Amino acid sequence: MEATARTVAERAIEAAIWAPSVYNTQPWKFGVEDDRRIALRADPDRRIVVADPSGREMMISCGAALYTLRLAIRHLGHEPDVLLLPDPDRPYLLATVVIGAGTGEDAATDPDQGRLYEEIFRRRTHRGAFRGDPVASSVLETLEREAESGGARFLVAADEHVQGALAGLTQAADHLERATIEYRQEVAGWAPRPGSTRREGLLDDAYRSEDVSTEPHFPARDFARGQGWGVTESESESESEGGGGDGEGGGGREPAGDLSTGLVALLVTSDDTARAWLRAGEALQRVLLRAGVDAGLSAAFHTQALEIPELRAFIGERFCSGAHPQMLMRLGVPAGEQMASVRRAAEDVTRREPTSAW
Numbered sequence: 001m002e003a004t005a006r007t008v009a010e011r012a013i014e015a016a017i018w019a020p021s022v023y024n025t026q027p028w029k030f031g032v033e034d035d036r037r038i039a040l041r042a043d044p045d046r047r048i049v050v051a052d053p054s055g056r057e058m059m060i061s062c063g064a065a066l067y068t069l070r071l072a073i074r075h076l077g078h079e080p081d082v083l084l085l086p087d088p089d090r091p092y093l094l095a096t097v098v099i100g101a102g103t104g105e106d107a108a109t110d111p112d113q114g115r116l117y118e119e120i121f122r123r124r125t126h127r128g129a130f131r132g133d134p135v136a137s138s139v140l141e142t143l144e145r146e147a148e149s150g151g152a153r154f155l156v157a158a159d160e161h162v163q164g165a166l167a168g169l170t171q172a173a174d175h176l177e178r179a180t181i182e183y184r185q186e187v188a189g190w191a192p193r194p195g196s197t198r199r200e201g202l203l204d205d206a207y208r209s210e211d212v213s214t215e216p217h218f219p220a221r222d223f224a225r226g227q228g229w230g231v232t233e234s235e236s237e238s239e240s241e242g243g244g245g246d247g248e249g250g251g252g253r254e255p256a257g258d259l260s261t262g263l264v265a266l267l268v269t270s271d272d273t274a275r276a277w278l279r280a281g282e283a284l285q286r287v288l289l290r291a292g293v294d295a296g297l298s299a300a301f302h303t304q305a306l307e308i309p310e311l312r313a314f315i316g317e318r319f320c321s322g323a324h325p326q327m328l329m330r331l332g333v334p335a336g337e338q339m340a341s342v343r344r345a346a347e348d349v350t351r352r353e354p355t356s357a358w
């Protein structure tokens with residue numbers, strides 16, 4: 001059934017807020033006029049200034065929300081007309097989206113579109129090991145195509161030494177970041193102590209109390225800052241349906257038998273502009289939703305090395321043929337429990353406003 005325009009704008013925003021965002025900052029705001037036009041704005045007050053001074057990761061996060069808007073509008077039976085960065089004098093106005101005339105029953109009932117739409121709400125960032133199953137090459141080709149349609153490239157790090165180098169660089173970056181008080185304070189601002197009722201940031205059910213070791217090992221960000229908060233391995237194993245882990249109780253840094261690092265991949269762009277970051281975010285969400293729907297894959301992100309300019313430049317030169325790395329991730333079928341996540345309510349990030357205010 002074709003939804004009314006009002007429902008479309010509201011429902012599309014309700015979907016878009018489930019996009020991934022760095023530190024779960026949800027750095028977006030939406031303006032809606034006459035239920036047919038949506039403005040997507042970055043909210044610079046939510047930028048993580050220490051780890052992301054240029055706002056690159058903020059833009060990637062907003063790009064992921066933008067693709068989600070497009071997908072939801074299509075699923076609800078309308079064609080979105082999107083203009084990226086429409087006004088150079090207003091760099092935080094990232095896109096205007098006009099909800100076109102209804103495309104009718106077909107689009108709304110397209111089963112593939114429907115599965116992608118459901119995946120928006122189901123998808124969660126994974127933090128930990130994956131099961132050992134390899135990712136089929138046909139799936140990889142599909143993900144490469146998705147990334148290209150989004151304006152980026154999906155590069156698989158197939159060589160074990162490249163994987164090892166990327167893991168080592170992530171480890172180095174993690175140490176460099178944690179060595180500064182400013183970084184630790186910023187993480188603390190977005191990862192509150194257990195018991196928090198905030199609808200943003202990393203709550204203690206979003207990460208593990210101990211990093212699960214795989215070979216090569218990509219360290220998880222220490223959102224608990226050494227205080228042992230997070231989901232424990234035994235909680236995770238008892239709640240999972242016997243997937244992975246093999247009952248080894250392999251928490252901490254002990255490598256666990258059939259657990260795997262998963263597929264290591266980079267998302268890269270040929271430019272390194274605000275537009276390229278936005279497009280990278282769109283490509284990211286395309287890849288994530290497609291990976292979930294077609295192959296039941298989840299992603300773990302490790303962006304520490306991309307936040308250290310020298311390491312990011314090195315990774316670009318050495319492993320991306322000079323392209324600009326925007327995201328470093330691992331993909332696979334999660335071993336253990338899915339992590340939780342929260343969002344602010346759609347009405348808290350939406351303003352009814354005339355187009356002239358955009």
Ligand SMILES: Cc1cc2nc3c(=O)[nH]c(=O)nc-3n(C[C@H](O)[C@H](O)[C@H](O)COP(=O)(O)O)c2cc1C
Binds near residue numbers: 123
């Ligand atoms: C640009 C970007 C960078 C991210 N970097 C990391 C990271 O280094 N480590 C991590 O655990 N999650 C990372 N994430 C995932 C976010 O923490 C996650 O999307 C957010 O907490 C919301 O949770 P959800 O994806 O499960 O909905 C990143 C996400 C984005 C978009």
